[in-house]
Amino acid sequence: MTEEDIATASGLPVYTWRRRHGADFRARVPVINPRERLRLYDAAQATAYIKGAPIPASPADDAAHPDDLLSDKEAGVVLGIDATTVRAYATTGYLPPGTERHGRTWWTRRSITVRRDSPDQRHHSPGRQPGDLRDRAPRHRRDPRVTEVSALLLLGQVTTDEIAEHYQVGRRTAQRLLAAALTVSED
Incomplete structure (x- = not known):
């Protein structure tokens, strides 16, 4: 819970x-x-404080719950990658999109550990498949002026x-047209 959540649960404005x-x-x-900018508190401890009950002990780090929400930095530590890569994986579908809370995206520990323990599936994502028309080489277009220049070459x-x-072209373009016409006339 954030301080805003705790204030709302207490029935007071955050300030x-x-x-x-x-x-x-x-x-x-x-x-x-x-070490994070947005301070988060354990929900059980915050609720106990609001009710005036004794505050339970802090959850141990080794007792991680699968529904814990992880930031991009924490998810990156679990996956062994950078936080920017976690965000990129979420946009490309390699990770679930996560949930938006407090202006940030969070992922459940369950989804991150499932990704960590599963085999690499990045190359199975939709994208260009073998035989995709976008992968072929561009078609060579013949300039219609080349056939006209080759006809002029036959005349003299x-x-x-x-x-x-x-x-009405430059000298270099004229040289290219002439060279292309010579190769056409040789064929």
Whole structure:
């Protein structure tokens, strides 16, 4: 739970709850994720504090529950990858999209451990399949001017300058047209 969740459960606005109860709460209930910007607290401990009941012991790290929500950093530690890769996997479908809470995306420990323990399936995702038309080489298009230049070559000698003037192109383009026409006339 976040402090906003705890304040809502207490029936107070978050600023009032922080002013009246925040310091005492933080002194009695430890933060689950001390290195994160968004402070999270164990729901059982926070609920006990709200009810005025004795606060239970902190959950042990080795007693991880499958429904625990993990951030991208925590999921990355479990999977042995970077947090940015976790987010990329979620967008490509390699991981489930996760749930949005408190402006962040969270994944259940169950879904992360299932991904960690399953064989690699990244290459089984939909994408380009063998024989996909997008994988073929582009078709070579023949310039219609090449056939005209090859016809001029059959009539007689033609120069690059004449081709450039006739088609209103640069000298280099005229050279390319002439070279292509020579290869067509040889075939």
